[in-house]
Amino acid sequence: MIPGSFEYFAPTALDEALSLLQEHGDDAKVLAGGHSLIPTMKLRLAEPAVIIDIGGIGSLKGISESDGNLVIGALTTHHELESSDLVQQKVPLLAETAAEIGDVQVRNKGTIGGSLAHADPAADWPATILALDADLQITGPNGERTVKATDFFQGLYETDLGDDEILTAIHVSIPDANTKGTYLKLHQVASGFALTGVAVVLTKSGDTCQSVAVGITGVSEAPYRASGVESGLTGSALSAENIAAAAERAVDGITALEDIHASEAYRQNLAKVYTRRAIEAAAS
Amino acid sequence: MATIAAPTRMMGAPIKRREDPRLVQGLSHYVDDIKLVGTLHCAFLRSDYAHAAINSIDTSAAKDLDGVVTVITGEDLEGTVGGIPCGAEIPDLKVPEHPALAVGRVRFVGEPVAAVVATDAYIARDALDLIEVDYEELPAITDLDKAVEAGSPLIYDDFGDNIGFTMPLEAGDADEAFAEADHVVSQRFVNQRLVPNAMETRGVLAEYLPGEGTLTVWSSTQVPHILKTQLSLIVDVPEQKVRVIAPEVGGGFGSKLNVYPEEVVVSYLAIQLRKPVKWTEKRTENFTTTIHGRDQVNYVDVAVNNDGTITGIRAKILADLGASYQLLTPLIPTLTNLMIVGCYKIPNVQIELVGVLTNKMATDAYRGAGRPEATFIIERMVDLAAAAVGMDAKDIRFKNFPQPTEFPLEIPTGIIYDSGNYQESFNKALEIVDYDGLRAQQAQLREQGRYMGIGISTYAEICGMGPSIAMPAGGWESSTVRVEPTGKITVLTGVSPHGQGQETTFAQMIADEFGIDIDDVVVIHGDTGRQPYGIGTFGSRATAVGGTAMVIAAGEVKEKMAKFAAHLMEANTEDLVFEDGKISVEGSPDQAIDFAAIALEAHVAKNLPPDTTPGLEATHFFEPSNFTYPFGAHIAVIEVDADTGEIDIQRYVCVDDIGNIINPLIVAGQVHGGIAQGLGQALYEGAVYDDSGQLLTGSFMDYAVPKATQIPHFETDHTVTPSPVNPMGVKGVGEAGTIGSTPCMVNAVVDALSPFGVKDIEMPLTPNRVWQAIQDAKD
Structure with a gap:
């Protein structure tokens, strides 16, 4: 891989990542699992001047249960969703979807948040997130907001996510037994x-x-x-x-x-x- | 002369490849792993246009970039560096000039236009963006049928048309056969363009030592010796001062059987700059500018009588050569001509082969190289002929096979099949798969509205390439066998394995020959500074030709060794047995000397037998008398989901006859890989250029090489009909799987869809195409 040169930041807190994003604006790209961004950089279809690698932000990781919802951190990998006992018990559809993504290597590195934010028209997560009527939690300079999955996807690689915002979590309500x-x-x-x-x-x-x-x-x-x-x-x-x-x-x-x-x-x-x-x- | 040892212990043993531990542990060295102090890095600016005039190239900004050492264009090489060679000799072949870097015009996307050398690979890549090329776009020709139409835009103005050559082939009286036939069956086939996709992309590292005047080139190549000779001529360094090393080579499939512009340019730059220069091909470059395979359009007719006898075949073959010739480009489709009757006795043949120039990357040898295309034509046509006369696909094949007693068999296209028993291998495959049971099952499923298909392909092919008369650079092979003073054996071979496993199979043969442990044998290849001249690894030739050279050389060494042993033991040489690391007198095991002791004796030379020189080394150059002709039968069982066109492969049976088998495990690996590649063509792969000559399938995101989960379990077996062409009776197995499997799968899918009236589907048989074929048949 021989990408163009770029400046690299690895913030460990969300605030830090957001202020970097504000500072560098359009020049910056957020790097999560890298499975969409890095291939385009490799081909120099994308030559971002600044990379903000959010992979070190612990608060964006993990799956938990809260108030009848599964809360999935944006940096949760496909493999973690595929293999999580909690997910398999509460919303097996998520695990089933994760298992269909790419290959083992992709599932080990790629993240649900990265996939949703990138909004590839053929990505797997959007179908499931739409069917589950999930809420997407977004943080930006003005704080937090939540958007319905149905309002999030707006077109080819287009979402409701602002340039200065980061998708932080996905909330899925746990379905009943029927x-x-x-x-x-x-x-x-x-x-x-x-x-x-x-x-x-x-x-x-x-x-x-x-x-x-x-x-x-x-x-x-x-x-x-x-x-x-x-x-x-x-x-x-x-x-x-x-x-x-x-x-x-x-x-x-x-x-x-x-x-x-x-x-x-x-x-x-x-x-x-x-x-x-x-x-x-x-x-x- | 020494006699050849009969197969004993290691011959036939399924031992694991001795190459693998270093490969799977990442301990081996490919070109890119070789680091020389002070190495500069090269990157190539490539044409974005399929066809354009170059008005001007401005390299000044690139040259000004910090870290850039030099930038060259085609004009810098004119007059000093020769063109890219093509070894094909075909009557009236129009051979375009092929400079290493484009001059004045580009003719395919990816054609190298300029080369940058910088202190690191990143700077070299950055500098490419600073080169300004003023192009004037010209109309691109990508369609074979259109390229040969009168008035088509020309790729080479002075050629008058886009036809590189035409080659007619006639045998018997096809006109009469077709006039008298009960049925004439006609079909157009597209044998789509494929990207070879070796796991290791190409790479070149060149070092020139000005004091010694020596040029050393490490290249990921299948033909180091041929490359050495050609580089010597092209960059003008005396051949004895050029050394080419093919270190670990990560696959080739024919794509590295070549002399590429990058090998020339990097060598030239190393000489000019007097520093090592390296280039490692990116995967995107590999897609666009390493040779492609196949790419033919075939218009075929067969004449068949009511009893299933096929009396004639006519074909017009349009073969896409691409925009320029690589080493063997125009020769590849001529193999399609030779093999067009496949494993059948078809007396009347009429072929017109047309080599066509287009604005695409050159085609050249890709696993099977011309034979898969022929096998596809005949195996598909035999199925269509069977349907026309209402015969089962099995019965029509038996009807047209030659009898085992007819071998050696001269076929109408002029070659002589060495040995064969097509009935035996086919019967075995039918039995394994339970053919009659499957047909009954198929009939039941059809009543339930399910679409099961049974596909057959029986094939014969050309291996062991080959007699020098038929090969541009000669078809012989060389080997040196040396017993070292400590009793270890070094084998040097002119072949250049890159995945075929000859470090194992050759050692197995040597271990048997000398009765020593296989770990005492090392097989060295791929370094023109160490081996005698050789031809290389391609055309399933390495064991049949290179192995024979080695076995004969080994016999000579053994004979000499026997003289030393006989001298010391006061025995007769003909009574000696080489076994268990000892040389002993047959019948009196007490009379024995360690193998290593004799080896030392021959080197210290204190007690030479009469008329015997010191040392234990022999070199043999072997010229084969013929090709070898493996054959076999493939049967696939599939079910099509008629709603979506998805294909479920349920069984895949393959019975090959490749003569004697040295290592069944390695043979299985070759067969598995071969079938996977053949199924890749049938189901998944295809290099797609758009009308403007852009490659739309330029990465693994769009070009589907089969993954492990996308290929079935293979049920493989063998019959053994030894080849009379070499003393081991081997034939070659590198390409057989690829050759037999592609038409087998297409026959299976067409068989499944026969209730709809589907007669043919163009490859790759994507679910979309299969579904569309059903819709079209319904309409």
């Missing part, structure tokens, strides 16, 4: 990113769908909630026919991406098929 989650994904075979990833959180009342949330990644410029599917199924019996009919609405109002790995029509088809299968799995 709620089940599933994440299903077709891997882009080279990168391991999602050609389509569908996260479903389904609450049953008997054989009826009491509520369902469907987060989809990889299909569009930004991850989205498939509201057509959700409204189509809520209140309905969870029959194969009803599920299939609802899943047909997985790309309603969505412009699917087209690239060398998948055509627009294929992505549309994948979104529908994977939505159907993910709902079936969550309903079973």
